[in-house]
Amino acid sequence: MQREPIWERARGRWHGILAAVGVPAKALRNRHGPCPMCGGKDRFRFDDKAGSGSWICSQCGAGNGVQFVQHFLRTDFRGAALEIEKHMDAAPVQATRQGQRADDGKTREAMASLWQRAKPISLDDAAGRYLQRRLKLETFPGTLRQVPDERYADAGQRATWHPAMIARVDPSDDARAAGERAALHRTYLTAAGHKADLPSPRKMMGAMPTGAAVRLMPHGDVLGIAEGIETAFSASQLFGVPVWAALTADLLQAWEPPASVSTVMIFGDHDASFTGQAAAFGLGRRLKAKGLTVAIEIPVRAGTDWNDFLIHRWERAA
CATH class of the missing domain: 3.90.580 (DNA Primase; Chain A)
Structure with a gap:
């Protein structure tokens, strides 16, 4: 066929x-x-x-x-x-125009319900084990939560249930002032704290807000931005600056820093396809044109990100 x-x-x-x-x-x-x-x-x-x-x-x-x-x-x-x-596969089918408003309302209700039932992360749950293994973290920000049983379903497939780390993806300050709301990002895990063996172990919930990021830590006039959550934490440990996570290369390139930030450090992935590097330099060029001080850091080894770099450093020191 x-x-x-x-x-x-x-x-x-x-x-x-x-x-x-x-x-x-x-x-x-x-x-x-x-x-x-x-x-x-x-x-x-x-x-x-x-x-x-x-x-x-x-x-x-x-x-x-x-x-x-x-x-x-x-x-x-x-x-x-x-x-x-x-x-x-991760993109939901939109309702008809007549039902769109009701569908949007249901999505917001589902997101609010998920965030409400999600609990703070600790070392005793799957998300805590995952972050401890990848980052040696022992304390966790309020923008990350966990649930023991989040539903996973791809189109036409039977639903399954898994532990998940839930990240709140906040709009830029200007977008929030204009009425945009946060979305949620789910990372599906095993009970032991490994990434779940699923076709799409990371999924968004809700429309991605403008200039969005997972705000992992407080900041001053210097702020870093990376793609993944694990990469952001790793870059923060390695370079000693607060770092947020944009989640993807495309979203990193579209990110908007808070108005109080004057210096941005961009921690790009070193992709063989040059996707991560292109996104990092695209964002850097745009922010530089706005008058911000910009620094870009890319790992030396192809096919790696800053979490890979950090883990490799630990392994060499062991």
Whole structure:
């Protein structure tokens, strides 16, 4: 049987896919506003007709969800297709327009319920064991919590239940002032504190807010940003600065620091594909243009991040 084209398989999932690649939540509301591709003011609208991811911009033209990803990431069809495939299973199918408001309300209720039942992390639970093993942490921030039994389900598959670390993903200060809300990020684990053997052991819940990050520690005028939570903690230990986690390379590039920050340290991954490096330097270039002092740190070894570097240092010292 011939496989459906990617734009058909992604139908109805574009809100989640586009949010996962870094498109700001405010650009996905079917209202005229700034274009996330060309930056023009009040010339763009994402109408997602029939779940196709359709959009229109008076400067960029119009297109479907695949073309949106191509323009936004400045990549070709193959590059866009690879990104879409990466995020498709984790992206929920959107409700019809008539049911969208109710569906959004249900998602917010589910997120509030999950965050409320999640408990602080300790060394006696799966999340604590996971972070202790990877980072030797013994105290944990309030933006990370844990549950012993979070539901996991991929499309068409039977649901299973696993321990999970729950991270609160906060919008930038400006986005919060404009009414955007936090999302949640789930890392599925085993009871022993290892990453669960699942197709997608990390999943988002809710639309990704604009300029978002997991705020792992307090900061002064110097703040670091990394991709993963473990990478952020590792960079903080290695470089002695507070570091937040943007979760993905795309979201790192779209991150917005608080107004009180004057110096940003960007801790990029050393990807063989150059994805992590490109995101780090893209963010650095944008923040430098805004007048911030920027430093970028990339591990020397290809295919590693700062958590890999930290663990390797421990192993050599043992």
